[in-house]
Amino acid sequence: MQNTLGLYIHVPFCLQKCGYCDFYSMPGDGGRMDAYLKAVTAHLREAGEFCGKYTVDSVYIGGGTPTLLGARRVAAILKSCRRYFRFGGNVEVTVEANPGTVDQKLLKKLLKAGVNRLSLGVQSLDDDMLLALNRAHTAEQAMLAYDDARKAGFRNISVDLLYGLPETASGKQTLQHWERTLREVLSWHPEHISCYALKLEEGTPIYKKRGVIDFPDDSAQADQYLMADEMLTAAGFRHYEISNFAKPSRESRHNLKYWTLDPYMGFGPSAHSDFDGRRFSIVADLDAYIDGISSRGEIMADNEHVPILERAGEYLMLNLRTDYGVSSNEYTRLFRASFDTIEAELIRFEQHGLADRIGDRWRLTPKGFLVSNALLGRILRAPVERRPKHID
DSSP states (O other): OOEEEEEEEEEOBOSSOOTTOOSOOBOOOHHHHHHHHHHHHHHHHHHHTTOTTEEEEEEEEEESOGGGGHHHHHHHHHHHHHHHSOEEEEEEEEEEEOGGGOOHHHHHHHHHHTOOEEEEEEEOSOHHHHHHTTOSSOHHHHHHHHHHHHHHTOOOEEEEEEESOOOBTTBOOOHHHHHHHHHHHHHHOOSEEEEEEOOOOTTSTTGGGBTTBOOOOHHHHHHHHHHHHHHHHHTTOEEEETTEEESTTOSOHHHHHHHHTOOEEEESTTOEEEETTEEEEEOSOHHHHHHHHHHTOOOEEEEEEOOHHHHHHHHHHHHTTBSSOEEHHHHHHHHOOOOHHHHHHHHHHHHTTSEEEETTEEEEOHHHHHTHHHHHHHHHTSOOOSSOSOOO
């Protein structure tokens, strides 16, 4: 059986900071981008020496706004990935794109460089909403970017959308407004749609507007979420993770690694990794990253071994975010622990329509996804019995 590996490359450059974003990013010029590229290339070369037994099956270039690098730098990153790591025969290569930074010419170059999946950050099709979020594009640019991607030859496109958006001069994101957005995006026929609730992250500009502008309450957000589930599943999408919907066989291979505890390695400032039983992250500082790579100095922000009981908790917390769910036999086999107390909680959830069981697998329902944080908290507090009566 092959040991597969995902590669994540964090590009920290943006045209402007979105009002809700707390990811590490900054404005970038050509000189800083070239210095970043040199550091990432050297980092890939160094890490590749330790990954000989792994076969890469996914590469995800995220940010930030990776398309600001231009096709030449993206191509150079992918060339280094192929040079220093062993690639499988069908690698999913995703690049995130802001609609205001792409055109058909650039997209054709990305496709030629080996990018075969595009993640388009549309977020909203209301210009007032986009302005309130400080997005660097308009609704028209989003539609044109999607059309350009199809004309360029992309056959695997994901569209990101936000709900729970604030009131603007043109009004609120009502349920009817959200329905129109979903219907419009469905008419584009993307292979994948992500629907994220707007999170008010402390320290962001939009967080500071709490109490000044109105946001949909929890009940309104729940209605929007359930509407997305109903409309997208009716259109043939599989609701395979709390916030993600995909046409058959179009699930994000790379993101699934996070939720199923498959190994991945991150490159670039602030990137995270889960590899060889350890979790580690890189310092969220571009200059420190570049200096550390060039001088073979320290670039890690943290580096820790993951104990088996903690990994067991991660298995429950992450797999229950997906429609794959958790298996009593799998849990017992992997972690040498009884599933009984966990199953008792899941049975209680089932009685309230929040979970269901297929064979020995448990998963949350769409209503369960809505309150998943509370449900997962109860499961993780369930006592762990370290000596099961038997192991299949």
